[in-house]
Amino acid sequence: MSLRFSAIESIAKETGDAPAPASPKITTIFNENVFTLKTAREYLSDEAYKSLATSIRGGKKIDRTVANQISNGLRAWAESKGVTHYTHWFQPLTGTTAEKHDSFFTLKSDGTAIEEFDGAALIQQEPDASSFPSGGIRATFEARGYTAWDPSSPAFIIEIGHGKTLCIPTIFISYTGESLDYKAPLLKAVESLSKAAVDVCNYFDKNVTKVTPTLGWEQEYFVIDEALATARPDLIQCGRTVFGASPAKGQQLEDHYFGSIPERVYAFMRDYEQEAYKLGIPLRTRHNEVAPAQFECAPIFEEVNIAVDHNTLLMDVMSRVAKRHKLVVLLHEKPFAGINGSGKHNNWSMATDTGVNLLAPGKTPKTNLMFLTFFVNTIKAVHDYADILRAAIASAPNDHRLGANEAPPAIISVFVGQYLAKVLADVEARVNTKFDEQDEAILKLDLHRSIPELMLDNTDRNRTSPFAFTGNKFEFRAVGSSANCGISMTVLNTIVADTLRKFKTDVDALIEKGDKKEIAIMHVIQKYIVESKKVLFEGDGYSDEWHHEAERRGLPNLKTTPIALDALLTDKAKKLFESTGVYSHTELEARHEIELEKYIKKVQIEARVMGDLAINHIIPAAIKYQNQLLNNINGLKAAGLPETAYSSQLEILKKVSEHIQVIHTKVHAMVEARKIANNIENSRTKAIAYESQVKSAFFDEIRYHVDKLEQLVDDDIWTLPKYREMLFLR
Numbered sequence: 220m221s222l223r224f225s226a227i228e229s230i231a232k233e234t235g236d237a238p239a240p241a242s243p244k245i246t247t248i249f250n251e252n253v254f255t256l257k258t259a260r261e262y263l264s265d266e267a268y269k270s271l272a273t274s275i276r277g278g279k280k281i282d283r284t285v286a287n288q289i290s291n292g293l294r295a296w297a298e299s300k301g302v303t304h305y306t307h308w309f310q311p312l313t314g315t316t317a318e319k320h321d322s323f324f325t326l327k328s329d330g331t332a333i334e335e336f337d338g339a340a341l342i343q344q345e346p347d348a349s350s351f352p353s354g355g356i357r358a359t360f361e362a363r364g365y366t367a368w369d370p371s372s373p374a375f376i377i378e379i380g381h382g383k384t385l386c387i388p389t390i391f392i393s394y395t396g397e398s399l400d401y402k403a404p405l406l407k408a409v410e411s412l413s414k415a416a417v418d419v420c421n422y423f424d425k426n427v428t429k430v431t432p433t434l435g436w437e438q439e440y441f442v443i444d445e446a447l448a449t450a451r452p453d454l455i456q457c458g459r460t461v462f463g464a465s466p467a468k469g470q471q472l473e474d475h476y477f478g479s480i481p482e483r484v485y486a487f488m489r490d491y492e493q494e495a496y497k498l499g500i501p502l503r504t505r506h507n508e509v510a511p512a513q514f515e516c517a518p519i520f521e522e523v524n525i526a527v528d529h530n531t532l533l534m535d536v537m538s539r540v541a542k543r544h545k546l547v548v549l550l551h552e553k554p555f556a557g558i559n560g561s562g563k564h565n566n567w568s569m570a571t572d573t574g575v576n577l578l579a580p581g582k583t584p585k586t587n588l589m590f591l592t593f594f595v596n597t598i599k600a601v602h603d604y605a606d607i608l609r610a611a612i613a614s615a616p617n618d619h620r621l622g623a624n625e626a627p628p629a630i631i632s633v634f635v636g637q638y639l640a641k642v643l644a645d646v647e648a649r650v651n652t653k654f655d656e657q658d659e660a661i662l663k664l665d666l667h668r669s670i671p672e673l674m675l676d677n678t679d680r681n682r683t684s685p686f687a688f689t690g691n692k693f694e695f696r697a698v699g700s701s702a703n704c705g706i707s708m709t710v711l712n713t714i715v716a717d718t719l720r721k722f723k724t725d726v727d728a729l730i731e732k733g734d735k736k737e738i739a740i741m742h743v744i745q746k747y748i749v750e751s752k753k754v755l756f757e758g759d760g761y762s763d764e765w766h767h768e769a770e771r772r773g774l775p776n777l778k779t780t781p782i783a784l785d786a787l788l789t790d791k792a793k794k795l796f797e798s799t800g801v802y803s804h805t806e807l808e809a810r811h812e813i814e815l816e817k818y819i820k821k822v823q824i825e826a827r828v829m830g831d832l833a834i835n836h837i838i839p840a841a842i843k844y845q846n847q848l849l850n851n852i853n854g855l856k857a858a859g860l861p862e863t864a865y866s867s868q869l870e871i872l873k874k875v876s877e878h879i880q881v882i883h884t885k886v887h888a889m890v891e892a893r894k895i896a897n898n899i900e901n902s903r904t905k906a907i908a909y910e911s912q913v914k915s916a917f918f919d920e921i922r923y924h925v926d927k928l929e930q931l932v933d934d935d936i937w938t939l940p941k942y943r944e945m946l947f948l949r
Contacts (some may be wrong), residue, residue, distance in 0.1 A: 221938045226446030230948050233483065233545075242489060245496050252376040253499040254296060262292035274370040278410070281370060286338030293374060294323055294336035297385040302376055305336060307344045307366035308386035310401045310531055310703060312352040312813050317391075319346050320384055341387060342368050352816065354809025356397050363394035369402060372528045375498050379539065388528055397806050401705030404801050405524060408712040411799040415719035416569055416577070416593070422726070422736060423589040429572040432712050434526035435692070437517040438533065439508055439561035439700050441549035442484050444948060447940045448547040452836075453828050457821075458551035458701070459619070461829045461918070462837070464926040465557040466943035469511065476509045483544065483949050484514065491533075491540040492516075498536070500529040510558040511946040520566070523712070527704045530563070534701075552699040553619035555942060556922075560620035561700035565707055568692040569593060569715075579691040588740060592722070595643070595744050595751075597693060598633050600718040601686055602751035604710075604795065605631035606775045606786035608686075609697075611710040613783040613814065615821040617699035622761070622778075627685035627697045629783070630769045630776045632756040634684035640757060646741070647748045683760030713801050722747070780818045781906035787811040815902040822909045826893055829921055833886045836938050837925050841879050844932045848872045875931055878924045885924075889917040 250258075256275065259268055267288035274281050281289070297305070306318040321344075323334040344366045351364070372388035391400035398404055409432060416430035448454045453461045470476075480488065488505050495502050501519040508515045521529065534550060541548045553560035569577040575586070577593040601608060609631050622628040635643070685697040698707045722743055729739035753772040758765060769776060777783035786792060788811055796802035802810070848868050855865045862869075892912045899905040929937060 222446075222450035223938055223940045223944075226444065226450050226940060227944060227948065229446045230444050233949075242493065248493065249496045249501075250499040251497040252300070252378070253497075254293060254374040255499070256373075258296060259289075259292065262296045264288055267292065271370060278371070281342075283338055283342065286342050288338075290336045290338045290341040293341065293385065294334065297376060297383075298323070298334065300376055300383060302383045302385050304382075305340075305385040305387065307346070307368075307389040309346075309366050309389045309391040310705065311391055311399060312354075312401070312810075314701070314703060314817070316531055316535060317346070317351070318384075318386065319344070344389075346391075351391075351399060352813040353393065353397075353399055354812035354816075356393055356395070356399070356805060356809045364391060364399060365394070366391050369406065369524075371406070371522075372525050373499065375532075377498070378494070397803065397809065401527070401703045401709070402524070404806075405527060405705045405709045405712075407801045408709045408716065408799070409524060411801060412569070412712040412716040412719075415716040415723070418723050419592060419596075419719050420571060420577070420589070422592075422740060423585055424571075424573060424575075426573050427571045427575075430577070431570050431572070432523040432708070433520045433568050433570050433692075434523040434704065434708060435518060435520040435566040436526060436530050436704055437515055437562075437564040437566070438530065439513060439515045439563065440537065441510070441512050441554050441561065442487065442514060442541065442546050442949075443512055443549065443945045445542070445545045445547050447945050447948065448549075450938075450940050451945070452832060453825075454547070454549070454554070456828050457825050458549060458616070459554040459825075460556070460942075460945075461825055462832060462922055462925040462929070462939070463556060463942045464929040466941070466946065468943075469946075470509055470558045473509070475507050475511050475513070478507045480505070480507060480514075481949050483546070487541055487544040487546055488514070488516070490543065491537050494536045494540060495533055498529075498532060500533055502533075508559065508561075510555070512949075513559060513561065520568070523567075523708050527708060530704050550701040552614075552616040552701060555946065558946075560626055562620070562626060562696060563698045563700045563702060563704065565695040565698050565704055565711075566689070566692045567695060567708070567711060576691055578688075578693065588737065591642075591646075591744060592740060593719075594639070594688070595747050596718045596722050597715055598635070598754065599722075599747040599751040600711075600714040601631060601633050602754035603718065604714040604791075605754065606777065606783075606789075607714065607792050607795070608707075608710055609775065609777050609783050610786040611707045612695075612697045612699060612702065613777075613780040614699055614702065615780060615818045615825075616701055617697075618778075618780055620699060621697065627683055628760045628766075628776075629778045630760065630766070630774055631685050631697070631754070632760065632769070632774065633754050634687040634757060635755060636688060637757070639688065640755065643748050643752070643755070646745050647752065649745065684756070685760070709801065713796060713799050716799055717795055779910050781815065781903060781910050784811055784814050784818075784906075785903075787814075812902055815906045818906050819896075819902070819909050822914050823893065823897075825918070826889055826913050829918065830886050830890060832939070833882050833921060833925060837928060838879055838882060840936045840938055841875055841928050841932055843936050845872060845875055845879075847933065847936075848875070871931060875928065878928045878931070881924045882921060882928075885917055885921050889913060889921065892916060 256272055259271055263271065267285050270281050270285040271289055273279050304320040304322045306320045308316060308318050311317050323336050324332065325335050326332055346364055346366060366389040369388045369390055374385060374387050377384050377386050390398065390403040390406070392398050392403060412432055413430045417427055420427040420430060451460060453459065492502050501521065502516055503519050504517040506515055518529065537548045550561070571577065577589065580590050581587050609629060620626045687694045687696060695707060695711065698704065725743045726739045729742055730736055734742065753774065756765065766776065787807055793804050793807060796807055797804060848871060852865045852868050896905055896908040896913060899908055929941065
């Protein structure tokens with residue numbers, strides 16, 4: 220029996236979710252495994268507690284002598300929960316998390332065994348950096364790298380089976396100081412944004428001393444049976460199906476979206492949510508997504524650095540917990556062709572330390588002018604740096620998703636809704652009119668009176684927009700489901716920081732010339748609206764008309780990752796990231812090299828898997844069916860029946876033979892194209908070759924013929940689980 224039919228048989232024997240005890244009240248377990256400030260108060264001295272709290276809230280360094288007190292408190296707390304090991308938990312540029320476990324156990328010079336965790340071990344560790352992506356920053360033989368504690372993200376305990384490990388969130392840098400992770404640049408971008416935003420906020424409120432970008436991610440994912448996934452080598456190695464004919468029923472009935480959650484999946488959801496709550500991940504929402512077997516979860520908004528950590532951690536937790544339920548979580552952006560892919564919508568805003576959401580209309584003329592300031596600056600940032608924002612979401616998996624089935628296109632545009640579009644148009648209409656102190660109507664901007672209209676307008680969202688305003692935040696919809704949010708959030712916070720800095724310079728220049736502050740602000744807002752209006756689009760992002768219109772407007776349409784990544788090497792990008800202190804030229808060039816290498820390797824793996832499946836699964840099954848057809852035809856001939864008795868079999872045999880021939884020929888040609896690409900030394904040229912000469916040249920055509928065979932060959936012979944089974948059997 221093939222793995223496919225064994226898997227189907229095992230599903231039939233599933234008894235469903237066993238009776239489980241009632242779920243505990245969320246508030247009783249929330250943060251149970253997190254070293255929060257409340258917990259720290261119990262385990263730290265006043266001096267250590269104040270130092271830690273100040274570091275978290277104000278970003279100040281912790282003295283090493285105090286670090287010893289904090290590390291002792293951390294160990295005492297962890298040991299009270301049965302922890303024996305600790306690790307510096309970091310996010311290297313592999314796209315996954317990394318950790319090296321060390322025990323508290325050590326021996327003194329006289330051989331006495333003790334438990335110990337000193338401040339030096341808390342603050343810094345030295346993992347081997349040679350095998351992590353560095354983009355040429357470090358040679359393979361230069362192995363030294365450092366992880367450094369990030370106190371702003373709390374330590375936590377991860378439970379795997381019966382083992383527990385204390386995890387210290389850290390940044391990861393090379394021996395020579397360059398960042399080799401997602402967290403270090405993000406922290407720099409957050410700091411840059413805070414400084415620039417505070418300077419602008421002070422036009423309106425001198426009490427603002429800190430601005431924190433916030434993030435609420437929406438994680439989409441697929442869940443399928445583990446046995447079925449195991450029988451699909453492409454899912455195991457690529458995270459997506461490289462072949463698979465569309466089932467008769469897909470998502471066309473739209474009956475899965477927000478439907479009743481299947482019992483087995485529901486049990487899995489409850490399980491991973493329990494784990495998440497213990498780790499302080501504030502999950503709020505769960506539901507069926509549009510495609511069959513697709514689901515989504517979303518948390519309450521958090522500070523962007525912590526939100527990124529929590530999302531990265533949750534992806535690990537979900538994958539691990541799924542195994543308990545004999546399920547597999549697919550985080551790939553497009554695991555199945557012909558139905559919706561998965562994104563990770565990044566809902567982003569900015570909050571002041573005085574409690575104001577800078578992207579929410581206010582109740583006074585001053586706060587509304589502040590809202591309009593940050594609203595327009597964000598649009599201007601997206602307009603000016605659309606190519607860099609596109610590069611932030613570029614990847615081989617996301618290339619499969621962008622531009623279809625409710626995923627936004629590769630053209631970066633901004634949707635603001637009918638009401639706010641009119642507000643911007645009203646301001647722009649005065650482009651040739653100088654604002655003066657009597658211009659009360661435009662200065663007051665009574666947006667608060669129209670909030671019901673605003674909310675009504677934004678409930679009808681544009682699902683084809685990559686970057687949409689949704690009431691009190693911007694939703695960056697183009698981020699892929701498997702991506703680390705840190706990439707897009709680093710870029711978004713950096714470009715907004717840079718735009719706000721320029722805004723302040725422009726406003727100050729007008730004030731120095733004698734304009735009243737509010738008038739100067741309105742003049743610059745008006746200027747920015749005019750300069751960035753071509754990025755605004757309210758229509759269908761999938762339409763051919765929009766693609767032509769975007770080209771006419773001069774908006775970049777960077778459809779493939781190798782081309783999109785070019786934006787990272789422009790003088791504009793280098794100036795942006797260096798002036799904000801987020802990336803040095805060397806770090807930026809390294810990021811470009813790393814992303815190209817990722818692309819090359821992922822397409823290379825997919826090509827190899829396609830070849831393996833075609834030669835070792837598809838063609839043998841088709842030949843076996845050919846033989847059955849031949850035996851049948853020959854038997855009918857031998858019985859003396861006329862050709863009309865087996866003409867249908869002959870027609871099927873002809874089609875099967877043609878598909879086999881094309882598949883074999885194209886796979887061979889693809890292998891040769893891959894060999895040619897592999898001999899190219901320049902990474903960009905090599906990536907483009909893989910995209911154009913391997914992926915675009917062969918993937919779809921080979922798939923077409925394989926999928927046609929799937930619909931012809933005897934179902935009993937076909938070895939790979941089919942879409943109808945993976946998407947609907949649970």
